[in-house]
Amino acid sequence: MEIQEMKIVIFFIVMTSAATEEIKKNLTCTEGGSITLPDPVVEFGFLSYGRTVIASVTDRISRITEESFRYRLFWNNNTGLFTFTRLQTGDSGIYTIDSKRRGGTTSYRLTVYEPAPTPGVNRSRVSADSCTLVCFVEKAHETTLYWFKGEKILNQTSTGPSLPLTVDKQDFNSSYRCVAANPADEKTLPVNVNALCSEDKNTDQTNSVTREREVLYTADERNGQGENLPDSSPAVDRSYLTTVYDKLEVHRMALTDTDVD
Known part of the structure; x- marks a missing residue:
């Protein structure tokens, strides 16, 4: 009994080692993509996923035996x-x-990745002499x-959400790009450093924001505080409005007199 159990253990170890050695290549693919296994089954054979046979070939006729595939x-x-x-x-x-x-088996380890995310740059x-992106x-x-x-790769980070880069001013016109990659896919973003780091452009944006705030404040002051203006407020505006009202009244009265005549 003990000898039989030992044979079973040895057989299991040999099969496990053989299965490990059978893996010929690591394959990668992105979600939604396609991949072709490089070893053929021409006349008779099987394709397994783990320990489950998912397809078979007999006399040059194939049959998919796993519903999910x-x-x-x-x-x-x-x-x-x-x-x-x-x-x-999940595949x-x-x-x-x-x-x-061919009288043998070949195994492949397939890893399916999500598409690499598209990077952004801020x-x-x-x-005065550099810019950090x-x-x-x-x-x-x-x-x-x-x-x-x-x-040339300047720097990189492993599975990090952000990566800074400081560019000297004399290199603003050089060609830079940021790349986000996983083992199966990559996305590239060309970066115009000169446009992002232009001091003139930044100053114009700052002045624009300042002017916008001033306009908003003036509008609020006129709409919400007009009735509570202090005595030092310009009297010209009020007298002008009163004068216009008086002139309108005189004009209307003149028309009325003419109509009566």
Whole structure:
């Protein structure tokens, strides 16, 4: 009994080691994307997901045996290759091709990632000789941020939501870009440093905000405080309004007299 149990344990260890060694390559894809496994099953064989057979080929005829892959997994009868479409993150796992004609199995570890988020850039500080920019993403899960100058990586962060960069004034016209990437996808944002860090532009924006506040304050003062103006308020405005009223009254009376005549 003990010998039999030992044989079972040894067999389990050998099978586990073999399964680990069978993994030929790590594959990556983004959600909604497609991927083709590179090993063919031409005449007879199987495709498994974990320990579940999801497709089989017999005499050059394929059959999808797992319902969840029925309309997302296709077999090419010319090349013998399996292609997955409309992949989701839940499809990540180990896929094994068992081709009986070749007499062996090959496994692939597939990881499906969400698309990389689109990065944004804000200006955080401007001085006489430099400007600091911040590249950021709203969702940083499994995302790495990079700052590039031309084709050179200046700095990077691992799964962080933001990454600052200080640019010297003499480099404002150089080519910069911020990149957000995961193992399967990346998004790039070209950055015009000269436009973001222009002091003239910043001054104009500040003055515009100041002027807008002044206009709003003047309007409130006229609408809400006109009845409570102090005695020192210009009397010209009030006398002008009274004079206009008097003239209108005289004009109307003159017309009335004419009509009577």
